Amino acid sequence: MLQVNYIRENREKVLERLSVRNFKQPELVDEIINIDEERRQLQTSLDNLSALANSAAKQIGDLMRNGKKEEVEVLKVQTGSNKEQHKNLSDQLSAAEIKLQNLIVQLPNLPYHLVNTGSTAEENETVYEHGEPAVLPENALPHWELTAKYDIIDFELGTKITGAGFPVYKGKGAKLQRALINFFLDHATENGYREMQVPHLVNEASGFGTGQLPDKECQMYHSGIDNLYLIPTAEVPVTNLYRDVILKQEDLPIKNTAYTPCFRREAGSYGAHVRGLNRLHQFDKVEIVQVVHPDTSYHVLEEMSAYVQSLLKELGLHYRVLRLCGGDMGFTAAMTYDMEVWSAAQKRWLEVSSVSNFETYQSNRLKLRFKGASGKTQFAHTLNGSALALPRIVASILENNQTDKGIKIPEALVKYTGFEYID
Missing domain, CATH: 1.10.287.40 (Serine-tRNA synthetase, tRNA binding domain)
Structure with a gap:
């Protein structure tokens, strides 16, 4: 705000x-x-x-x-x-x-001076690209066919139990999920983030504090009896740990990470771009959140972007980094980097992470302040990023690593999966 x-x-x-x-x-x-x-x-x-x-x-x-x-x-x-x-x-x-x-509360955050004018995703600025597209066999399949072939993710069974957008992970598919979660959490803690376990439902004050309410109310699952909301991302409960808190300057930066399922009611459309794992109503994600001094927040944003990129490099994925234009940025963000991986089977970019600086927009709502050396209180800056969201990472791993022997697991994950191939 x-x-x-x-x-x-x-x-x-x-x-x-x-x-x-x-x-x-x-x-x-x-x-x-x-x-x-x-x-x-x-x-x-x-x-x-x-x-x-x-x-x-x-x-x-x-x-x-x-x-x-x-x-x-x-x-x-x-x-x-x-x-x-x-x-x-x-x-x-x-x-x-x-x-x-x-x-x-109807005013969005003000874009940082590096953010360009624009209204659509096509006007986002590519600031970096890493690697080369995977070379696949002629009979390469998209991930929704691979998951059926190897019986590792069942979309129809999830639809039967709940509805579209709630897949069931099976066997090596479930192990791959768990492996990625542990891989992301281990790397976050090795990089100075404190692991947290947080509630998966939040109250209105928490939704307001990070800007989901009232802007994204229709995108959140709501329990009317208790007036609680299922979280769309761990950003909400983790950032709200510091609502109505006055920190000391020496406490900064605060670095937290958390794994949670995420729930989003986003309206879906039809077609390959939302098929399979491309868009879900429930998915797993590891989040990183920082509370920092205003003087350092844009340096921290670059560090967080580099950290997310390091995960993509370890997984051997071809990716690019976009700086979002003003019209494509989230309501609460002052500047956002999106990381997209290349799906060689779908021949399109898939967004797997957003890393954003909110400056004081969230902290003003949260009344999250710190006391400087002079004794005067001021609002801290908050940042967060997906590190990483699993569905499209899984889709990319499956599609980009398909071979005649099966789907090759990235080397960095083998110690977590206990197997080298899905076959």
Whole structure:
């Protein structure tokens, strides 16, 4: 959430950065500034009235001690009128604050200066590409046919049990899942991330804190009886560990990692681009989250991007890194790198990770602050990244490593799987 003071003092810059996102409601900025001005005037009037009430109370005490009862009665009549006015002003101030809050949460984060203007994925900027596409045999199959051939993932059985987008992993397919989770967690902890186990359901305050609510409410599974939400990513509970917390500067950076299943109600469409593992409603992911000093957050973003890339290199995957344009970036992000791996069988890029810097957008919602050397508190910066999401990694491993002997397991995973081939 953007800070009201910043919007008021930097109106033109806010409008300019929102235009990079192709934001369709720039008039909200002036509405926010006007409501904030009204709120501040009401607060000033209320403060003045409170000062008058305090002064009157002191005068009444002095008059009572001097036996001036008639003057006391006059002042009491005045203060009674002031109390009614105080209540009216308080009600108006509360209404203005609610309206201001409802408006400001509709503004997305402001893109960082390196983020280019654009509205679609086609306008994202490729900043790096690693490796070469796998050379496959002529009879190469897409992963949804490979999983049936080797009986390792059953999409129809998942549909029977739950619905589309909830696959069942079997035998070596299940072991490959577990191997990847352990591989990702081990590498994260070796790189200084503290492993956490967190709840898979969160309350509204947690969803609001990281920006899923109210923006992505329709994309989350909701338990109405308990008013809890199934998490779309471990980012939500892990970042909320620090909601309403004031850290010490020496505590930073904080680095956490967590494995969780993820649940997303995203509307699906038909076709190969969403077939099989390409888009699921339930999937496994290892997440990395950092809370850092504002001065270091973009250096940390580059480090996190490099770390995710190191995992892709170890798995022997051909990948590229995109810096997302303003219109393709998530609502809460200031800058995002997407990592995509090349599927040689599908002949298309598959997104497997997003690494984002949210600057103070989440920490303002979370009231996540730290106390600097001067003793003054300020908002920390938060970052997170997928390291990694499993479905499309599994799809890429299956498709890019298919041979006449079966599917060859990347060397880095063999000690986790206990087998070299799926056959």
